[in-house]
Structure formats: C-alpha cells, structure tokens
Amino acid sequence: MPENGFRLLPLDDDSWRLEAYLRRGGYETARKVLTSMAPEAVIAEVRKASLRGRGGAGFPAGVKWGFVPKGVSGPKYLCVNSDEAEPGTFKDRLVLLRAPHQLLEGMLITAFAVGIRTAFIYVRGEYALVARRLEEAIVEARSAGYIGPRLFGTDLSLDVVVHLGAGAYICGEETALLESLEGRRGMPRVRPPFPAVVGLFRSPTVINNVETLATVPQILARGADSFLSRGLPKDGGTRLYCVSGAVRRPGTYELAVGTPLREIIEVHAGGTPEGKGLKAVIPGGLSAPVLLPGEIDIPMDVDSLARAGSMLGSAGIVVIPEGTPMLDVLHATARFYAHESCGKCTPCRIGTSWILKIVGRLRRDGGRPADFDLILRLADGIKGKTLCPLGEGAAMPIQALVTKFRGELERAVAR
Amino acid sequence: MSYAPAPAALRKIEETIALYPEKSAALLPVLHIIQEGSGFISPEAESWAAAKLGILPVRVREVVSFYTMFRRAPAGRSTLQVCHNVSCALAGAEDILRFISEKLGIAPGETTPDGAISLVTVECLGHCDNAPCLQFDGVDHGPATRESVAALIEELKAHA
Numbered sequence: 001m002p003e004n005g006f007r008l009l010p011l012d013d014d015s016w017r018l019e020a021y022l023r024r025g026g027y028e029t030a031r032k033v034l035t036s037m038a039p040e041a042v043i044a045e046v047r048k049a050s051l052r053g054r055g056g057a058g059f060p061a062g063v064k065w066g067f068v069p070k071g072v073s074g075p076k077y078l079c080v081n082s083d084e085a086e087p088g089t090f091k092d093r094l095v096l097l098r099a100p101h102q103l104l105e106g107m108l109i110t111a112f113a114v115g116i117r118t119a120f121i122y123v124r125g126e127y128a129l130v131a132r133r134l135e136e137a138i139v140e141a142r143s144a145g146y147i148g149p150r151l152f153g154t155d156l157s158l159d160v161v162v163h164l165g166a167g168a169y170i171c172g173e174e175t176a177l178l179e180s181l182e183g184r185r186g187m188p189r190v191r192p193p194f195p196a197v198v199g200l201f202r203s204p205t206v207i208n209n210v211e212t213l214a215t216v217p218q219i220l221a222r223g224a225d226s227f228l229s230r231g232l233p234k235d236g237g238t239r240l241y242c243v244s245g246a247v248r249r250p251g252t253y254e255l256a257v258g259t260p261l262r263e264i265i266e267v268h269a270g271g272t273p274e275g276k277g278l279k280a281v282i283p284g285g286l287s288a289p290v291l292l293p294g295e296i297d298i299p300m301d302v303d304s305l306a307r308a309g310s311m312l313g314s315a316g317i318v319v320i321p322e323g324t325p326m327l328d329v330l331h332a333t334a335r336f337y338a339h340e341s342c343g344k345c346t347p348c349r350i351g352t353s354w355i356l357k358i359v360g361r362l363r364r365d366g367g368r369p370a371d372f373d374l375i376l377r378l379a380d381g382i383k384g385k386t387l388c389p390l391g392e393g394a395a396m397p398i399q400a401l402v403t404k405f406r407g408e409l410e411r412a413v414a415r
Numbered sequence: 416m417s418y419a420p421a422p423a424a425l426r427k428i429e430e431t432i433a434l435y436p437e438k439s440a441a442l443l444p445v446l447h448i449i450q451e452g453s454g455f456i457s458p459e460a461e462s463w464a465a466a467k468l469g470i471l472p473v474r475v476r477e478v479v480s481f482y483t484m485f486r487r488a489p490a491g492r493s494t495l496q497v498c499h500n501v502s503c504a505l506a507g508a509e510d511i512l513r514f515i516s517e518k519l520g521i522a523p524g525e526t527t528p529d530g531a532i533s534l535v536t537v538e539c540l541g542h543c544d545n546a547p548c549l550q551f552d553g554v555d556h557g558p559a560t561r562e563s564v565a566a567l568i569e570e571l572k573a574h575a
Contacts, residue, residue, distance in 0.1 A: 087502065087538065126484075126496075126553075165443065166484040245501075250546070320505065
C-alpha cells in the first residue's frame with residue numbers, strides 16, 4: 001500500500017500501470033491475505049472497519065459479504081458496480097482511470113473472503129474509453145499472475161470480465177444490474193431473495209461499488225483500527241467527494257468520512273466564485289434532497305445526512321449559486337427521473353412522467369394553482385411503492401425542491 | 416436484406432460469448448459489436464443476434480429499445496452528445512446546446528443532411544467537474560465553450 005497513508009487516488013500520471021502500483025507495494029496485501037488469512041477473518045476485519053458502501057445505499061460491505069450462504073457447492077459471483085450515472089458523481093471514473101489495480105486487488109481480497117472465482121465489472125456504456133484502460137490493466141495483471149489461475153502459488157483463481165452497459169441509469173440498482181448482465185432490460189427484481197442468496201445466474205452474488213472495493217486493500221494492509229483512525233466509528237476511512245457546480249475548484253476530493261459539507265465546499269473546492277452567493281447544495285447526487293445555505297454545517301456521512309432529511313448517496317455535491325432559477329433545477333430533476341424510470345413499477349413510471357408534464361406546463365404557461373400540491377402528492381404516491389430505490393430517488397429531491405423553494409417557484413410561475 | 420457481421424466482428428462476437436456461463440448474457444456486448452460495425456442495429460441484425468445466442472428475436476428487440484446507446488436507425492458518422500443535467504445546466508449547457516444547434520442547423524435528435532454529425536442530449540456523462548461537457552464518438556470534451564465546440568465541429572466535419 002502507498003506509504004503516504006491511505007490514498008485511493010494516486011496523483012502521478014502513470015499510476016494506473018502495474019509497474020507503478022507494484023512500486024507502491026501493490027498486490028502485497030492480496031498476497032498476504034490469500035496465503036495467510038482465513039476468509040472469515042477477512043470478513044471480520046472489514047466489518048470491524050465499518051466500511052460502508054460508497055455507491056449510494058451506504059450498506060456495510062462486511063455485513064453484505066456475510067449474507068452469502070456458507071457451504072454452497074455451485075458458483076458464486078462478484079459484480080463490481082461501475083455504472084456510475086448519478087448526476088453530480090464522477091469518482092469511480094477516476095478510480096478506474098488512475099487506480100485500476102487497486103480495484104483489482106480489492107476484488108481479489110473480496111473474492112477470497114467470499115469464495116468467489118468469477119467477477120464481472122459492469123461499466124456504464126458512456127465510459128467505454130475508461131473501460132478500455134481497465135481492460136489494459138487487467139491484461140497486465142493477468143500476465144503477471146495477479147488475475148487468473150493459481151494466485152500467489154495457491155489453488156485459488158479469479159477470472160475478471162468487463163461488461164459494458166448501454167445507457168440506462170437504472171442499471172446502477174443492483175438487481176437491475178444483474179438483469180442487464182444476463183442480457184435483459186435493466187429492470188429491478190423482486191426481493192427477497194436478495195442477490196447474496198440468489199443473484200447472477202441464480203447463484204449467490206456479491207455486488208459492490210468500485211470505490212468500496214478499491215478501499216478494501218487498505219483495511220487489510222493496516223488493519224481496521226488504523227482505518228478507523230480516519231472517518232467515524234460507524235462509517236470509517238476516507239471517501240471520494242465530488243464537487244461540481246458553482247465552485248472555484250470543481251473536482252474529486254479524498255477526505256475523511258464526516259468532513260463537514262461547508263469545509264468541502266469552501267476550503268477544498270475553493271468556495272463559490274467571486275460575487276456569487278450560495279443558494280442551495282445537493283449533497284449526494286441528484287437523488288439527495290437539496291440543502292439550504294443554513295443547512296451545510298453538517299458532517300458528510302451516511303447517518304448525519306439521513307438525520308438531516310437528505311442523503312449522502314454517492315457523495316456528489318452540486319453547488320447551486322444565487323440567481324439560479326429553481327424552476328429550471330426542478331425541471332432538470334423531473335426530466336431526469338422521467339427519462340430514467342425503467343417502467344416496471346406503475347407508480348414510478350406514471351408518477352415521474354406526470355410530474356415532468358406538470359413542471360413543463362408550469363414553465364410554459366404558469367400551470368394551474370394546485371400544481372405544486374399535485375406534484376407533492378404524486379411524489380408521495382411513488383415513495384415506498386416501488387421495487388427499487390429509484391422511486392424514492394425521484395420523489396425525495398422533487399419534494400424537497402418544491403417544499404424548500406415554494407415561494408420562489410410560485411412567484412416564478414405567476415409572471 | 417439479411418445480416419452478417421464482418422469476419423473480424425464475428426470472431427470478436429464468438430470470443431465474447433465464450434466469456435459468459437450462459438450465451439444469452441452476452442447480448443449487450445454482442446449488440447455493441449454489431450453497432451460498431453454497422454452504425455446501427457437493424458431488424459435483420461436483431462434476428463441474427465437472437466439466433467446466435469439462442470433466444471427469441473423479441474428478447475433482442477426488448478433490449479435494443481430499452482438502452483439509449485443502441486440505435487435502430489443509422490446516425491451521423493459522428494455523434495455529439497451534449498449533457499444538460501444540473502451541473503452542466505448551471506455551467507451554461509443550454510446555451511452551448513443552442514449554439515451547436517444553430518451551427519449545425521439541426522435540433523437535438525437530428526442528423527446533418529450530409530450525414531456527418533448527429534446531435535443528441537444526454538443526462539450526466541460523469542464529467543461534472545468539466546461542465547458543461549459533451550462527448551463525441553465516446554471522447555469527452557469539457558468545459559465546453561462556444562469557441563471550443565466551434566473548433567470541434569470544424570474538426571469533425573473535416574474528418575467526416
């Protein structure tokens with residue numbers, strides 16, 4: 001592992017090459033784990049480290065691995081969720097571009113812990129060039145013996161296949177991802193059974209986000225206690241926070257979990273440009289309910305954001321400056337979910353498209369007096385009534401925008 | 416009209432199918448290979464893929480019509496995908512989109528009459544730190560300005 005403490009994102013240009021990764025001690029942790037540890041001990045260490053999923057749901061990775069039934073004779077699969085498509089999120093792209101071997105090492109350790117021999121990396125179709133580099137890294141790892149049969153002289157093996165999506169936000173939802181990997185429309189499955197029991201090709205399957213898996217080597221290299229020396233007791237380590245919108249230095253910042261939102265925006269991303277005040281912040285990708293300027297003194301971790309009625313989600317922070325018409329933000333939000341709803345569950349399919357139509361007429365001709373209440377009611381009709389979280393993901397930000405900016409929105413349509 | 420992939424594409428398709436424990440799971444990558452070769456996926460290509468993977472043509476149609484990157488009709492030799500989601504909109508994506516539209520003389524969803532360039536809008540390319548961003552033929556471009564996209568369009572036209 002890198003000497004300079006935990007960094008997911010090395011800064012040198014050739015960092016993605018195997019040679020550069022080996023110089024930083026790459027694959028040594030996997031060697032140690034695969035040749036000297038028991039799988040149960042690996043899971044226990046990751047549980048102890050409170051590694052929460054970096055994809056959006058924030059579920060503890062070690063707990064998820066523990067759900068895979070023991071003593072199953074057939075195949076088990078690892079799926080890497082690299083369908084990064086939540087608006088405002090661009091961190092997994094960087095991991096794939098700059099630290100693909102760290103992801104592969106995390107996959108080796110995870111596969112060992114769960115007893116998996118085949119992994120699929122599901123990369124969104126729009127990242128085709130990113131996937132090409134990942135493929136190159138896999139070729140390097142395979143020819144050096146870090147992927148493939150007889151790993152580190154043991155009888156363990158891991159095959160890795162990169163699978164390209166084709167443009168569908170819903171495939172970031174884990175069961176839709178499985179459907180897509182099996183060659184079907186990306187439509188979520190009914191749960192239970194959960195993928196850990198019945199997943200890809202009807203076999204037990206672990207699905208983790210790219211950043212989550214790339215974080216795993218660090219935990220096994222230095223131990224859970226060291227990992228927890230950064231971050232929070234129930235949400236350990238560092239995270240990649242993406243900042244976009246009205247800031248001086250948009251980008252991805254690797255910081256301790258729980259770093260205050262204000263510090264991320266004002267210190268790391270340089271604050272809003274000269275003369276632009278802050279109007280609102282989306283803290284965790286478009287699905288996360290918007291926060292007002294008075295609400296950004298908050299630690300950026302899963303539980304704190306949930307308590308504040310929002311969501312850490314994918315940690316994609318979008319900074320909205322004063323002067324932005326919130327009706328436009330509402331429209332872009334409504335359009336996104338109407339476009340991305342897969343159509344399987346009626347409340348989401350109909351609800352998101354009705355909301356978009358209503359926001360459309362509000363923009364066109366001022367709409368009807370009851371339209372904002374109607375939007376809130378339709379959003380309520382989606383929440384909790386769909387198979388997957390896309391429903392909530394659509395309803396929550398729309399309700400927050402309408403509720404928190406009701407006065408402005410009503411004045412805007414009254415013109 | 417029947418469909419048959421070029422020999423190199425066929426080889427790639429067969430290698431791809433071999434990567435999956437079930438043939439039908441290779442449908443998305445196989446469709447990518449077909450589209451790369453033909454520019455779009457025709458009904459004949461759908462039937463060919465169905466036979467190759469041992470599934471019904473309707474299952475292929477379901478998939479082709481679900482994913483936004485699959486095209487059922489020919490597009491321009493280059494495709495400009497302009498993001499207009501929130502981060503890009505905050506950075507002026509609608510202005511860039513209007514500018515490109517005027518410059519090409521087409522609306523989003525259309526192709527220039529000479530078949531050189533198609534223009535489409537997309538939702539988040541994962542390049543929000545370079546907003547407003549767009550992608551042409553898979554290559555990212557951003558932050559886009561009127562000047563940068565004007566130069567890009569000239570370049571695409573020259574290579575078309």
